[in-house]
Amino acid sequence: MSLPLGKVIAEYEPRHTELVHAISDVEYASEALTALYSKIAELQTQVQAAKARFKKASERVKKREKQAEDSEKSFKFSFLRRSNTTKGKEKQNAGTQIQTPAYLEAVQEESKERNRQTELEEALASAQNERATLQEKVKECDALKIKLDALYDLIFNGPTPGFPEEDQLEQQVSAAKAVYDRVHANFNTEKQAYANIYRAEKIIGECRYKLKDALQCASTVMFASGHSVQEKETACLESAHDLALQVMSIIQEARRLSPDIRPLENLSIIQEVPSRAESGSADDFYAKLKSASSEVSRARTQLSTERTNYAGRAAVTKSVVEGAEQTLAQYKDELRSLRKGIFENVAEKSRQQSPLRTNGMHGIQEDDEDHYIEAPPPSYDYEPSSTFVSTLSPSTLIIPNKFVRQLPTPYSDDTSSPVSSSSHIWPASPASPTASIRRIRPLPRPPGT
Template identity: 25%
Template sequence: MIFPPSYGESLLIPRFRSRPDETPIDTVEISFTEAAMADIRARILEAADAHISLISRMSDLEHAPFTLDQQSKYLQDLKRTLATLKTELDTLRKVTSKERKDHQDLRDSFARRYAHKLTGRSEKFVSKIEKEEREYLDAVHNQRSAEEKERYLEDTIAETENRVAELTIQTNDYVNLKEQSEHLYKKVFNGPTPEFPEEDQMEIAVQHAKDFFAEAQSRCDKDQEAEKLMFRAEKSVAKAVKFCDEALSASSWDVWGGGTVADMIERDNLSKAKSTVSQAQMLLGQATGLQDAIGPFDNVKIAGGHTTDIFLDNPVSDFEFHKKVKETYVQMRLLHQKVQLELQTQRGRALDSKNNMEDAKSQLAAARAELDKVRREVFERVTGIPCSAGTPPAYDAMDSPPPLDPEEPILVS
């Protein structure tokens, strides 16, 4: 930890004599550095047994978090595979049912067999029966093969779920031990450790990594939220473009004699466009507040007229208003293109921010791991007792069950 420059400086503390005729005041130099070193060693020796116990138990469970993550992903893959297989199996059962019916109908058709016999075509009839029988047997084989795979997947899923449950308990235990270890380290290494400067240096490095990660996390959250706002704004502007397009169509109709109905459709769509783009502008403002690199965006002036224009209709006013509606449509299209471009750019920023956050997270984890390593080494140097239990044993459970038999593909006729 950071300590003041004067922490290790010596102070002169007077030792007074009771008799004035004795030698003058003597001085005893007491070093704060020596006191701090003695204090840290005392704390380390006091916590040595608890530290060894924690490290040993953590070593036994160190595999759990990683293995839990792998097994959880594997379980999800198994469940997706099973869901797909069940859909295919439904189809196979329908095929088998159909082939069974066709085969039985042909085999049991006495009248058709007798007719073939009378016409001398019994061999062709037998060949047809054999063909139906082969198709039926193939369907049965495919169905049974799929059912075996289904049973295999269900059994494997059950085993994996049990394994995940066990690993979850182990991971929770590991996290709890990790918290106890961090609490012990904070208690032992509270304050500067001048005898072990590498511990102070790594504490500073961890604090810097924490600050960097917090900043990266904040930037990532803001960029992702800005991306969501931009996505919603793009949808709103797209709707406004559609309303403007419909208003433009009604305006064109009005120019050619659409009358009052065209006027009302025109102004209704312009009103909807105004409301929708207003919502979009609010969303864009919020996004810009989170990420100032977004924008700027031009304001769209929605064409508007007095209600009396509907009743005082004439070709000249219709044509003039048509030009305003067309200009509104063009502006709205330009705004939509700008928002689409900014949305794609913001998606890139959000992705970069996420990657930076993940890098910062990894750096923080590495710094914390290095600090733990340094502190373990300090414990070893002071106590003379090795703290490392070596590489944790490999997880002896089935990490990756065998895949489905590739020689027996699922066939759907």
């Protein structure tokens, strides 16, 4: 028999509170990371622009410096022609420090652009470090949400009596997840098929280069025979044969993933490796090689077209997957928010419906062990009346014994009793009238007295 919803929620309330507080501490990271991505992109653009401005400023400084040096050389030449004295040499040394206003302005501009570039690079580095921190926070938040969803599934999974909106939203989440799983599996298939086509295209390109080398060797042998050239030709043809076999195997695997891929035409290099011994003449052998090379070139063109088409299909499928993922995330957020509200409301009502009960024997307030069991009716608890207790207050107790003194009752607050504690009461007779004292039957005398 399943437990009531309130009892289950009360059992998991501490864990729920812990997860909710932990999520609230890191939930800001997702939006902050999105904003930081935009900031980083903007800073990268600004850094590139600052580098370009600094490069122009540096070129301007070099240009002004060259102009200043040319002007200085012209000044030195005219000055040395006028004076060859020591004083003229001192002026010559002083002339080396001449700097034009245009040069100084260019240097200042370069320094300013350098400082601006440094500031932007530091800001970019700081933003990138902050990005790493926020990414860790986002991962932590996602992990906590997964744990919270698992807790909610443990409590609310299946029909929840009294909360039809939760059941409806739960079905929507299940449907959205089914759609996401289907399109994601389709995307993985398309991606794997694209990877196979891309790999086959690269291998068929290598096969084409091997056939080109074999054609070059065959043409060389036609004009100048050589054993080493024929060995290289044979090695190239065998390599081309092996590569063509790999291509056919990869394409067959890709077509099993996606039947829309067109099959390749039959390649003669796969059927047999061309041989000089089987050819009638060198011209026939060269023609076979050329025909095989043309077939491989056409196959490479076909694979290139297939790769381009599948790149577009993969992009479309990826966008569909992203849309399904966003829809699923939206439904999950709504379901999580709804379940959180239900959880907190039921927990609050459970606390209000389980007040502290009073122990009738000891007058101690204690929490009920199971607050889902109803308390007994109030008539079961005995509460003595204060008025009745006051009317039963006993009077002073007097024991008629000569060896025992009068004992006042501890319940009496009367300090002005007419009977002194130091006197002994000796009854004259059982019928002796005493108006103010209640007589009690005397104790029996001992035998022989």
